[in-house]
Amino acid sequence: xxxxxxxxxxxxxxxxxxxxxxxxxxxxxxxxxxxxxxxxxxxxxxxxxxxxxxxxxxxxxxxxxxxxxxxxxxxxxxxxxxxxxxxxxxxxxxxxxxxxxxxxxxxxxxxxxxxxxxxxxxxxxxxxxxxxxxxxxxxxxxxxxxxxxxxxxxxxxxxxxxxxxxxxxxxxxxxxxxxxxxxxxxxxxxxxxxxxxxxxxxxxxxxxxxxxxxxxxxxxxxxxxxxxxxxxxxxxxxxxxxxxxxxxxxxxxxxxxxxxxxxxxxxxxxxxxxxxxxxxxxxxxxxxxxxxxxxxxxxxxxxxxxxxxxxxxxxxxxxxxxxxxxxxxxxxxxxxxxxxxxxxxxxxxxxxxxxxx
Numbered sequence: 001x002x003x004x005x006x007x008x009x010x011x012x013x014x015x016x017x018x019x020x021x022x023x024x025x026x027x028x029x030x031x032x033x034x035x036x037x038x039x040x041x042x043x044x045x046x047x048x049x050x051x052x053x054x055x056x057x058x059x060x061x062x063x064x065x066x067x068x069x070x071x072x073x074x075x076x077x078x079x080x081x082x083x084x085x086x087x088x089x090x091x092x093x094x095x096x097x098x099x100x101x102x103x104x105x106x107x108x109x110x111x112x113x114x115x116x117x118x119x120x121x122x123x124x125x126x127x128x129x130x131x132x133x134x135x136x137x138x139x140x141x142x143x144x145x146x147x148x149x150x151x152x153x154x155x156x157x158x159x160x161x162x163x164x165x166x167x168x169x170x171x172x173x174x175x176x177x178x179x180x181x182x183x184x185x186x187x188x189x190x191x192x193x194x195x196x197x198x199x200x201x202x203x204x205x206x207x208x209x210x211x212x213x214x215x216x217x218x219x220x221x222x223x224x225x226x227x228x229x230x231x232x233x234x235x236x237x238x239x240x241x242x243x244x245x246x247x248x249x250x251x252x253x254x255x256x257x258x259x260x261x262x263x264x265x266x267x268x269x270x271x272x273x274x275x276x277x278x279x280x281x282x283x284x285x286x287x288x289x290x291x292x293x294x295x296x297x298x299x300x301x302x303x304x305x306x307x308x309x310x311x312x313x314x315x316x317x318x319x320x321x322x323x324x325x326x327x328x329x330x331x332x333x334x335x336x337x338x339x340x341x342x343x344x345x346x347x348x349x350x351x352x353x354x355x356x357x
Contacts, residue, residue, distance in 0.1 A: 207308040
Protein backbone atom coordinates (compact mmCIF):
# COMPACT_ATOMS: atom_id res chain seq x y z
CA UNK A 1 0.00 0.00 0.00
CA UNK A 2 2.87 2.40 0.79
CA UNK A 3 4.49 1.82 -2.62
CA UNK A 4 1.10 2.38 -4.29
CA UNK A 5 0.70 5.67 -2.41
CA UNK A 6 4.23 6.79 -3.30
CA UNK A 7 3.54 5.99 -6.94
CA UNK A 8 0.41 8.16 -6.90
CA UNK A 9 2.30 10.99 -5.21
CA UNK A 10 5.00 10.75 -7.88
CA UNK A 11 2.42 10.98 -10.66
CA UNK A 12 0.81 13.92 -8.87
CA UNK A 13 4.14 15.74 -8.62
CA UNK A 14 4.83 15.46 -12.35
CA UNK A 15 1.25 16.45 -13.17
CA UNK A 16 1.48 19.55 -11.00
CA UNK A 17 4.88 20.40 -12.47
CA UNK A 18 3.34 20.25 -15.94
CA UNK A 19 0.44 22.48 -14.86
CA UNK A 20 2.82 25.07 -13.37
CA UNK A 21 4.94 25.06 -16.52
CA UNK A 22 1.95 25.50 -18.84
CA UNK A 23 0.46 28.25 -16.65
CA UNK A 24 3.75 30.16 -16.52
CA UNK A 25 4.39 29.93 -20.27
CA UNK A 26 0.80 30.72 -21.16
CA UNK A 27 0.69 33.94 -19.17
CA UNK A 28 4.23 35.04 -20.00
CA UNK A 29 3.92 34.83 -23.79
CA UNK A 30 0.80 37.00 -23.83
CA UNK A 31 1.17 40.30 -25.70
CA UNK A 32 1.65 43.34 -23.52
CA UNK A 33 4.07 44.48 -20.85
CA UNK A 34 3.17 43.30 -17.31
CA UNK A 35 4.85 46.39 -15.83
CA UNK A 36 2.61 48.68 -17.87
CA UNK A 37 -0.42 46.57 -16.89
CA UNK A 38 0.40 47.28 -13.24
CA UNK A 39 1.02 51.01 -13.63
CA UNK A 40 -1.87 51.85 -15.94
CA UNK A 41 -1.90 54.59 -18.57
CA UNK A 42 0.05 57.33 -16.75
CA UNK A 43 3.36 55.52 -16.34
CA UNK A 44 6.76 56.98 -17.04
CA UNK A 45 9.77 55.16 -18.44
CA UNK A 46 11.48 55.38 -15.04
CA UNK A 47 8.49 53.86 -13.25
CA UNK A 48 8.31 51.02 -15.78
CA UNK A 49 12.02 50.29 -15.33
CA UNK A 50 11.67 50.22 -11.51
CA UNK A 51 8.72 47.80 -11.65
CA UNK A 52 10.48 45.55 -14.16
CA UNK A 53 13.54 45.33 -11.92
CA UNK A 54 11.48 44.76 -8.77
CA UNK A 55 9.39 41.94 -10.26
CA UNK A 56 12.11 40.51 -12.51
CA UNK A 57 10.40 41.31 -15.80
CA UNK A 58 13.73 42.49 -17.18
CA UNK A 59 15.22 38.99 -16.82
CA UNK A 60 15.27 36.30 -19.56
CA UNK A 61 12.21 34.06 -19.64
CA UNK A 62 14.20 31.00 -18.52
CA UNK A 63 15.45 32.86 -15.45
CA UNK A 64 11.96 34.11 -14.62
CA UNK A 65 10.74 30.51 -14.87
CA UNK A 66 13.47 29.33 -12.47
CA UNK A 67 12.53 32.12 -10.04
CA UNK A 68 8.84 31.14 -10.29
CA UNK A 69 9.58 27.49 -9.52
CA UNK A 70 11.75 28.62 -6.61
CA UNK A 71 8.86 30.72 -5.28
CA UNK A 72 6.40 27.84 -5.49
CA UNK A 73 8.70 25.14 -4.14
CA UNK A 74 8.43 24.39 -0.39
CA UNK A 75 12.23 23.99 -0.37
CA UNK A 76 13.72 27.18 -1.83
CA UNK A 77 17.09 28.84 -2.30
CA UNK A 78 17.63 32.28 -0.78
CA UNK A 79 20.61 34.39 -1.84
CA UNK A 80 22.52 36.25 0.89
CA UNK A 81 24.40 38.54 -1.49
CA UNK A 82 23.43 42.17 -1.10
CA UNK A 83 23.17 42.75 -4.84
CA UNK A 84 20.63 39.90 -5.08
CA UNK A 85 18.28 41.35 -2.48
CA UNK A 86 15.43 41.96 -4.86
CA UNK A 87 11.88 40.72 -5.21
CA UNK A 88 13.13 37.20 -5.91
CA UNK A 89 15.36 36.73 -2.90
CA UNK A 90 14.03 38.82 -0.10
CA UNK A 91 10.82 39.28 1.88
CA UNK A 92 8.88 36.19 0.86
CA UNK A 93 11.22 33.56 2.30
CA UNK A 94 9.74 33.63 5.76
CA UNK A 95 10.31 30.04 6.71
CA UNK A 96 12.64 27.65 8.47
CA UNK A 97 16.30 27.68 7.46
CA UNK A 98 17.50 24.14 6.76
CA UNK A 99 21.18 24.75 5.91
CA UNK A 100 23.49 27.01 3.91
CA UNK A 101 25.54 26.40 0.77
CA UNK A 102 28.07 29.20 0.53
CA UNK A 103 26.03 32.40 0.15
CA UNK A 104 22.78 30.50 -0.39
CA UNK A 105 20.30 29.62 2.35
CA UNK A 106 18.11 26.56 1.78
CA UNK A 107 14.74 27.42 3.32
CA UNK A 108 11.62 25.39 4.10
CA UNK A 109 8.59 27.60 3.52
CA UNK A 110 5.03 27.72 2.27
CA UNK A 111 4.63 28.05 -1.51
CA UNK A 112 4.77 31.72 -2.47
CA UNK A 113 2.26 32.80 -5.13
CA UNK A 114 3.63 36.34 -5.35
CA UNK A 115 1.65 39.58 -5.05
CA UNK A 116 -1.40 41.00 -6.77
CA UNK A 117 -0.85 43.66 -9.42
CA UNK A 118 -4.09 45.46 -8.56
CA UNK A 119 -4.57 45.10 -4.79
CA UNK A 120 -1.73 47.30 -3.53
CA UNK A 121 0.79 44.48 -3.33
CA UNK A 122 -1.49 42.11 -1.40
CA UNK A 123 -0.25 38.54 -1.39
CA UNK A 124 -2.05 36.23 -3.82
CA UNK A 125 -2.24 33.56 -1.10
CA UNK A 126 -4.18 36.01 1.10
CA UNK A 127 -6.57 36.81 -1.76
CA UNK A 128 -7.20 33.09 -2.36
CA UNK A 129 -7.63 32.30 1.34
CA UNK A 130 -10.30 35.01 1.58
CA UNK A 131 -12.36 33.63 -1.30
CA UNK A 132 -11.69 29.88 -1.42
CA UNK A 133 -13.76 29.03 1.72
CA UNK A 134 -16.86 30.56 0.09
CA UNK A 135 -16.31 28.41 -3.01
CA UNK A 136 -15.85 25.28 -0.87
CA UNK A 137 -19.11 26.02 1.00
CA UNK A 138 -20.88 26.45 -2.33
CA UNK A 139 -19.39 23.23 -3.76
CA UNK A 140 -20.27 21.15 -0.67
CA UNK A 141 -23.84 22.50 -0.66
CA UNK A 142 -24.23 21.72 -4.37
CA UNK A 143 -22.88 18.19 -3.95
CA UNK A 144 -25.26 17.59 -1.02
CA UNK A 145 -28.23 18.70 -3.13
CA UNK A 146 -27.04 16.53 -6.03
CA UNK A 147 -26.59 13.48 -3.78
CA UNK A 148 -29.92 13.72 -1.97
CA UNK A 149 -32.13 14.61 -4.93
CA UNK A 150 -30.16 12.67 -7.55
CA UNK A 151 -30.13 9.41 -5.62
CA UNK A 152 -33.80 9.78 -4.71
CA UNK A 153 -34.83 10.41 -8.32
CA UNK A 154 -32.61 7.53 -9.48
CA UNK A 155 -34.25 5.10 -7.06
CA UNK A 156 -37.75 6.25 -8.05
CA UNK A 157 -36.86 5.96 -11.73
CA UNK A 158 -35.57 2.40 -11.23
CA UNK A 159 -38.62 1.36 -9.21
CA UNK A 160 -40.99 2.61 -11.92
CA UNK A 161 -38.91 1.51 -14.90
CA UNK A 162 -40.43 2.36 -18.33
CA UNK A 163 -43.39 4.17 -16.74
CA UNK A 164 -44.25 7.81 -17.39
CA UNK A 165 -42.50 8.72 -14.11
CA UNK A 166 -39.29 7.07 -15.31
CA UNK A 167 -39.49 8.79 -18.71
CA UNK A 168 -40.17 12.17 -17.11
CA UNK A 169 -37.17 11.84 -14.79
CA UNK A 170 -34.98 10.77 -17.71
CA UNK A 171 -36.15 13.75 -19.75
CA UNK A 172 -35.46 16.19 -16.91
CA UNK A 173 -32.04 14.60 -16.29
CA UNK A 174 -31.07 14.89 -19.95
CA UNK A 175 -32.17 18.52 -19.98
CA UNK A 176 -30.22 19.21 -16.79
CA UNK A 177 -27.01 17.77 -18.27
CA UNK A 178 -27.33 19.71 -21.53
CA UNK A 179 -28.12 23.20 -20.20
CA UNK A 180 -24.99 25.31 -19.51
CA UNK A 181 -24.53 26.51 -15.93
CA UNK A 182 -24.35 30.20 -16.89
CA UNK A 183 -27.73 29.97 -18.65
CA UNK A 184 -29.31 28.18 -15.67
CA UNK A 185 -27.85 30.83 -13.34
CA UNK A 186 -29.35 33.70 -15.34
CA UNK A 187 -32.72 31.91 -15.60
CA UNK A 188 -32.93 31.05 -11.89
CA UNK A 189 -31.78 34.52 -10.80
CA UNK A 190 -34.42 36.16 -13.01
CA UNK A 191 -37.30 33.85 -12.05
CA UNK A 192 -36.72 33.24 -8.33
CA UNK A 193 -34.71 36.33 -7.44
CA UNK A 194 -36.66 38.91 -9.48
CA UNK A 195 -40.08 37.76 -10.72
CA UNK A 196 -40.92 35.70 -7.60
CA UNK A 197 -38.88 37.72 -5.11
CA UNK A 198 -41.94 38.69 -3.06
CA UNK A 199 -42.78 35.00 -2.59
CA UNK A 200 -39.33 33.42 -2.28
CA UNK A 201 -37.52 36.22 -0.44
CA UNK A 202 -34.42 35.38 -2.47
CA UNK A 203 -32.12 37.95 -4.07
CA UNK A 204 -30.68 37.95 -7.56
CA UNK A 205 -27.19 38.54 -6.17
CA UNK A 206 -25.53 38.16 -2.79
CA UNK A 207 -22.71 36.38 -1.01
CA UNK A 208 -22.35 34.32 2.15
CA UNK A 209 -21.26 37.32 4.22
CA UNK A 210 -23.06 40.64 4.05
CA UNK A 211 -22.32 43.95 5.72
CA UNK A 212 -24.72 44.98 8.47
CA UNK A 213 -26.67 48.15 7.62
CA UNK A 214 -26.11 49.53 11.12
CA UNK A 215 -22.33 49.17 11.04
CA UNK A 216 -22.17 46.12 13.29
CA UNK A 217 -19.76 44.20 11.06
CA UNK A 218 -20.70 41.30 8.80
CA UNK A 219 -23.19 38.49 9.20
CA UNK A 220 -23.93 35.23 7.40
CA UNK A 221 -26.84 35.35 4.95
CA UNK A 222 -27.65 31.69 4.29
CA UNK A 223 -30.50 32.39 1.87
CA UNK A 224 -27.98 33.76 -0.65
CA UNK A 225 -26.55 30.24 -0.86
CA UNK A 226 -29.77 28.63 -2.12
CA UNK A 227 -29.89 29.73 -5.77
CA UNK A 228 -26.18 29.33 -6.65
CA UNK A 229 -26.04 25.96 -4.87
CA UNK A 230 -29.09 24.68 -6.74
CA UNK A 231 -27.81 25.93 -10.10
CA UNK A 232 -24.33 24.50 -9.57
CA UNK A 233 -25.86 21.20 -8.45
CA UNK A 234 -28.16 20.71 -11.47
CA UNK A 235 -25.65 18.96 -13.73
CA UNK A 236 -24.20 16.58 -11.09
CA UNK A 237 -27.77 15.92 -9.92
CA UNK A 238 -28.70 14.79 -13.43
CA UNK A 239 -25.59 12.58 -13.69
CA UNK A 240 -26.14 11.02 -10.25
CA UNK A 241 -29.78 10.34 -11.11
CA UNK A 242 -28.85 8.50 -14.32
CA UNK A 243 -26.03 6.54 -12.68
CA UNK A 244 -28.18 5.58 -9.70
CA UNK A 245 -30.97 4.34 -11.95
CA UNK A 246 -28.72 2.25 -14.23
CA UNK A 247 -26.63 0.85 -11.39
CA UNK A 248 -29.70 -0.06 -9.33
CA UNK A 249 -31.38 -1.79 -12.28
CA UNK A 250 -28.21 -3.82 -12.83
CA UNK A 251 -28.09 -4.86 -9.18
CA UNK A 252 -31.80 -5.72 -9.14
CA UNK A 253 -31.22 -8.23 -11.95
CA UNK A 254 -28.67 -10.27 -9.95
CA UNK A 255 -29.32 -13.71 -8.46
CA UNK A 256 -29.28 -12.73 -4.79
CA UNK A 257 -31.98 -10.10 -5.42
CA UNK A 258 -34.16 -12.69 -7.16
CA UNK A 259 -33.66 -14.92 -4.13
CA UNK A 260 -34.78 -12.11 -1.84
CA UNK A 261 -37.89 -11.59 -3.99
CA UNK A 262 -38.64 -15.32 -3.83
CA UNK A 263 -38.59 -15.09 -0.03
CA UNK A 264 -41.43 -12.58 -0.20
CA UNK A 265 -39.58 -9.39 0.68
CA UNK A 266 -41.14 -6.19 -0.62
CA UNK A 267 -39.41 -4.29 -3.41
CA UNK A 268 -38.82 -1.26 -1.18
CA UNK A 269 -37.25 -3.44 1.51
CA UNK A 270 -35.03 -5.19 -1.05
CA UNK A 271 -33.80 -1.86 -2.41
CA UNK A 272 -33.22 -0.33 1.01
CA UNK A 273 -31.53 -3.30 2.70
CA UNK A 274 -29.77 -5.12 -0.14
CA UNK A 275 -29.54 -3.33 -3.49
CA UNK A 276 -28.87 0.31 -2.61
CA UNK A 277 -25.49 -0.23 -0.95
CA UNK A 278 -24.11 -2.26 -3.86
CA UNK A 279 -25.41 0.28 -6.39
CA UNK A 280 -23.52 3.15 -4.75
CA UNK A 281 -20.02 2.52 -6.21
CA UNK A 282 -20.38 4.42 -9.52
CA UNK A 283 -22.28 7.16 -7.72
CA UNK A 284 -19.45 7.70 -5.22
CA UNK A 285 -16.97 7.84 -8.10
CA UNK A 286 -19.03 10.47 -9.91
CA UNK A 287 -19.53 12.58 -6.77
CA UNK A 288 -15.81 12.69 -5.98
CA UNK A 289 -15.04 13.82 -9.52
CA UNK A 290 -17.80 16.41 -9.58
CA UNK A 291 -16.70 17.95 -6.28
CA UNK A 292 -13.28 18.65 -7.74
CA UNK A 293 -14.70 20.05 -10.97
CA UNK A 294 -17.12 22.29 -9.09
CA UNK A 295 -14.23 24.27 -7.63
CA UNK A 296 -13.37 25.29 -11.18
CA UNK A 297 -16.86 25.20 -12.67
CA UNK A 298 -18.26 27.68 -10.17
CA UNK A 299 -16.69 30.61 -12.05
CA UNK A 300 -19.75 31.72 -14.04
CA UNK A 301 -22.25 30.83 -11.32
CA UNK A 302 -20.36 32.86 -8.72
CA UNK A 303 -19.99 35.83 -11.05
CA UNK A 304 -23.67 35.92 -12.06
CA UNK A 305 -24.93 35.62 -8.47
CA UNK A 306 -22.26 37.95 -7.05
CA UNK A 307 -20.95 35.17 -4.81
CA UNK A 308 -17.56 36.27 -3.46
CA UNK A 309 -15.71 33.05 -4.17
CA UNK A 310 -12.58 32.06 -6.02
CA UNK A 311 -14.43 31.84 -9.34
CA UNK A 312 -15.61 35.45 -9.14
CA UNK A 313 -12.11 36.50 -8.10
CA UNK A 314 -10.69 34.85 -11.23
CA UNK A 315 -13.13 36.73 -13.48
CA UNK A 316 -12.31 40.03 -11.76
CA UNK A 317 -8.59 39.31 -12.15
CA UNK A 318 -9.08 38.57 -15.86
CA UNK A 319 -10.89 41.89 -16.32
CA UNK A 320 -8.04 43.79 -14.65
CA UNK A 321 -5.21 41.64 -16.08
CA UNK A 322 -4.07 40.72 -12.56
CA UNK A 323 -1.84 37.89 -13.78
CA UNK A 324 -0.44 36.67 -10.41
CA UNK A 325 -3.97 36.15 -9.04
CA UNK A 326 -5.06 34.26 -12.16
CA UNK A 327 -1.94 32.08 -12.16
CA UNK A 328 -2.15 31.41 -8.43
CA UNK A 329 -5.85 30.52 -8.58
CA UNK A 330 -5.33 28.11 -11.49
CA UNK A 331 -2.47 26.38 -9.65
CA UNK A 332 -4.51 26.09 -6.43
CA UNK A 333 -7.50 24.61 -8.29
CA UNK A 334 -5.22 22.14 -10.10
CA UNK A 335 -3.63 21.15 -6.79
CA UNK A 336 -7.08 20.50 -5.28
CA UNK A 337 -8.00 18.37 -8.31
CA UNK A 338 -4.85 16.31 -7.84
CA UNK A 339 -5.29 15.90 -4.07
CA UNK A 340 -8.90 14.76 -4.43
CA UNK A 341 -7.94 12.26 -7.14
CA UNK A 342 -5.13 10.87 -4.97
CA UNK A 343 -7.56 10.54 -2.06
CA UNK A 344 -10.09 8.66 -4.21
CA UNK A 345 -7.39 6.40 -5.72
CA UNK A 346 -6.06 5.52 -2.26
CA UNK A 347 -9.56 4.63 -1.04
CA UNK A 348 -10.11 2.40 -4.07
CA UNK A 349 -6.71 0.79 -3.55
CA UNK A 350 -7.57 0.09 0.07
CA UNK A 351 -11.00 -1.36 -0.79
CA UNK A 352 -9.78 -3.43 -3.75
CA UNK A 353 -6.18 -4.77 -3.45
CA UNK A 354 -6.24 -5.82 -7.13
CA UNK A 355 -6.07 -2.15 -8.15
CA UNK A 356 -2.69 -1.76 -6.44
CA UNK A 357 -1.07 -4.47 -8.60
